[in-house]
Structure formats: structure tokens, C-alpha cells
Amino acid sequence: MTECGPWHALRLKKGDDFVDGLRDDFLAPYAVDAPLVHDPTARVLVFRRKS
């Protein structure tokens, strides 16, 4: 997310040291090499031009 995704912009804005400084806290709840599974919910919006 911070290397090739939407949070890469945070690296440009706050610097690599700031983002990398959060890495240990981010990884803390997860077992090393265990699959990281989650179920994010997006929203679908379909609309039509009527006038």
C-alpha cells in the first residue's frame, strides 16, 4: 500500500522515515509469513443521464 498503492503519496509528503517508522506497529498484530486475510467492502454506484 505504501510502495505501489494509494499510500505511496504519504511517502512523498511525509518522507520514507515517517512511513517506515509505522511499519513495526503495523506488523505487530500479525504473525510473520502467515497469510493476511481481509474482506474489504467497496461500493457500487450505477447511474444514468436522463436529461
Place this chain on the structure above:
Amino acid sequence: MRLKLLLTSARVWQFPRGMASMTSKGTLAPASILAESWSIAAEGYDEIFVPRFKPWTDNALALLGSTEFKLPAGDVLVPTCGPGHELPLVAELLKNRNVRGTDLAPGMIDVAQKRCEGNPRLSCAVEDAMAPSGEYAALFSVFGLQQLPDHAQAIQAWTRCLKIGGVAVVIYWPMGTGVEKRGPWAHWGRLLRAALGDGARRGVQGWEDALPSAIESAGGEVLFSHPLKYRIECRALRRNQLQRATRHRRDVGTVIASARWRGTYWFICAQGRTRHSCSMP
């Protein structure tokens, strides 16, 4: 109002007019940073996130191809097209229509351009999705809207660029716990809020609620709006491994997703119960 040159070690990117002065209302980073960031991240996003988000893309394609929509004659716009992976898919789905992709990031358009080569129905250009040019029979956007600086204004512009009877299929990430209450993204969000406070916010509070009225005020009507959940499974957390590991499980339906993992392509069928793998050359 539009001219900004961004120098990098590799190239010079010229931004379209208007972008330099675009405000960053409610967003973590201004447009110039977003454009630079996505240009740098373009190839990695194409490799890692495009397959990870494929179930949502497939769902959007199924909606766009639904026979219940009688589209007027005309082309299809894919704003925030990123590396252009959706362009040939849309063209294959809606035959005899031209498909135009746009993105704020020149680096993304560089990647997208390669996908357009050899197909005269495909084109792409650096363009601000807040102000699309042209008139279209359909609009298709997956995971671009939430990044724009003013979501209501963007959805109005997208409505107005449709021809009468034209249809838009838009998938976006909602803010806050709308995406997930637990999980790594929610965890990351909590860490950022602890570190940055209000600066971690990515959007004006409640912007999603304003979308239907914004569409109606621009002459559109909402046909439907609903949540769409899929599973993402990363095989590892280490950086170099993470970049090779994605898998999907579809909650409903029959779309097949694929992901690459250590030289093996995995094809995961509906409900994630059937898996086939084969070594790639």
C-alpha cells in the same frame, strides 16, 4: 491555470492545465503529489493491485455489459484508468465502441499506452478526472473516485459528460469503517490517525452521502447503489513477498480471479473452493 512540470531522475512529465492549482479539499495529498506518486508507483500497482482488485473489476464489467442498459451510440470513458488494464476489457465487452482512458498520472498513462498499441479503438491521455472532455455513451471507473479532491463535483462532471441515456458504472472505496471495521486497512488507518490526527483523513466527512443528490443535480438518476465485498489474501507480509502474493475469493457469482505467486498462477473459482494451478513458463 494548467502547467506544471515535474522533474524526476528519469523523465520530465508535463501535467495538464488546471492540475497545479487544484485544491486538495479533504484529501491527504494535493493533486501534484498524487500524480507524481502514481507515476512512480504505476508498474508496481499494475503488478500487485490490478490482480488483487480483479473481482471488483469483473463485477463492474458485468454491470456495464448488462443487457438491461440500452446505451446510446458513442464512446466509453474510463477516467482514473491507471495502467489501462480495463481498457481492452471494456472494448471487448462493448464491441464497436471506442474506449478512452484518462489518468492524472503521466506514469500510469505510459503503462496504459502500451495496452492501447495495436488497437485503434483504444486511446489514453493524461487528463484531470475532475474535468473530463468529450461526451460519452458510458463511463467506467473502478477505485478512482475516492482519490479525487471533490467527490460530489467529480460525480457531477461524470454525469454531465454522459449522453442522454448514457450509463456510468463506478466502484469506489468508502471512507472509514465503511471499508472494514477490522483488518489491515483499518489497522493502518488507526495508526495514521494516531500519528497524523486529522491529517490522515482522506475525504470530506460524509462525502458519500452527497453523491446521489450531486448526480441528480447534474441531470442523472441513480439506478442502484450497494456494497460489494470480496476477500483479499496476501500470502506474506514481507515486502518482497507481498509484492508477489495475492489471492481472491469471490463472495457470490462465478467470476474467476487469478494471481501470481512464486511463478505459479492460481485460478480461484467462485466461493474460493476450487483451485487449479499451473506453472508458467
